[in-house]
Amino acid sequence: MSQTTRITEKGQATIPKALREKYDLEPGDEVLWLDTDEGIVVKKRTRTGGRGLLVPDETPTETRAAIGRELAKRLRTRRDHDY
Structure with a gap:
């Protein structure tokens, strides 16, 4: 699945609804932004x-x-x- 969103003037980006649902992302969840050789990877941070x-x-x-x-x-x- 490939989708695009725009970055706002405040540097914010919206995670597409289909991806939020697929990865069970809800308001208040944390995501981790990883800088890799392949580009930016975003992962849901799990709580332990x-x-x-x-x-x-x-x-x-x-x-x-x-x-x-x-x-x-x-x-x-x-x-x-x-x-």
Whole structure:
């Protein structure tokens, strides 16, 4: 499928409806713009909450949350750079 859109004066572009539906893109979703040798690639950024992380039962709730945030940050960074 090939479709075109125009860039606005503010640098905004509309993702065609058929592609938004195909890739389940909704308002508020994040997309990642990758500069590749082939040109620009746009990917939907998926959210990862760090579920399933194993820590000792006595770990305080705030420490668990901090570990989860750090893991999510590392996963986003790796995913964004490993394309």
